[in-house]
Amino acid sequence: MDESLCPICGDVVPTPLLKLHIQLEKSLIREMREANPEWFDGNRICAKCIDEYKRKHQRIREEAREIRAKAESLVEEFNFDNPDIDTEDDN
Numbered sequence: 001m002d003e004s005l006c007p008i009c010g011d012v013v014p015t016p017l018l019k020l021h022i023q024l025e026k027s028l029i030r031e032m033r034e035a036n037p038e039w040f041d042g043n044r045i046c047a048k049c050i051d052e053y054k055r056k057h058q059r060i061r062e063e064a065r066e067i068r069a070k071a072e073s074l075v076e077e078f079n080f081d082n083p084d085i086d087t088e089d090d091n
Contacts, residue, residue: 002014013064014068017064020064024060028053028057
């Protein structure tokens with residue numbers, strides 16, 4: 001499966017999931033900006049607060065990795081990438 005580099009966090013993700021991954025990254029940044037606008041005005045960031053967001057972000061990333069692993073497993077199990085299998089509906 002092709003992989004791409006996330007321009008926001010630097011994670012390597014499967015290319016088909018890159019758009020979703022970027023949307024999740026942007027939603028986390030938006031949430032941080034809405035909850036703490038002063039963080040984005042050049043003021044100092046509270047280390048405790050940023051650690052909280054990092055933990056939340058890590059949980060989201062772990063869930064995404066689990067979903068990705070399940071999807072890859074299904075692809076392998078059902079051999080979706082096999083060009084010899086006809087997936088077209090003949091009707």
